Amino acid sequence: MLARLQDYFRQHLEPGADPDPEHGINLAAAALLIEVARADVAVEEEEARLIERLLVDALGLAPAEVGELVQLAQDEIDEGASLHQFTHLINQHYGIADKRRFMEQLWRVAWTDGRVDAYEEHLLRRLAELLHLRHHEFMKAKHAVIGT
Secondary structure (H helix, E strand, C coil), rough: HHHHHHHHHHHHCCCCCCCCCCCHHHHHHHHHHHHHHHHHCCCCCHHHHHHHHHHHHCCCHHHHHHHHHHHHHHHHHHCCCCCCHHHHHHHHHHHHHHHHHHHHHHHHHHHHHCCHHHHHHHHHHHHHHHCCCCCHHHHHHHHHHHHH
């Protein structure tokens, strides 16, 4: 399994490796969504379904691609991939409007169970910083999802 992940990352995430960087960007987005779902220890079924919907709707992936992408992202997180690796890739390819929308998606995952615990909020704040979003952009995304 580790060899499969290393091959995937070599093909999609290393600089200049893949002529179509979309694969790596999608994997990075999936990994961050999953990381937020895991922040409160358990990934609930509703969170997993939301992540799959977001990957299909927001990233334009085919439903058949989502399962493999989610599994690869989970495996990469389990192997200890850094948030910097994923956010760096997103920063290279997302404009500010895309990053703001992505922050809302991250908040949606955290809010799926109707609450955001301290670990989730801490991770979301860290991700906002790594994505170079200002505090008011972070709060605007929060209010768009939670409404308070």
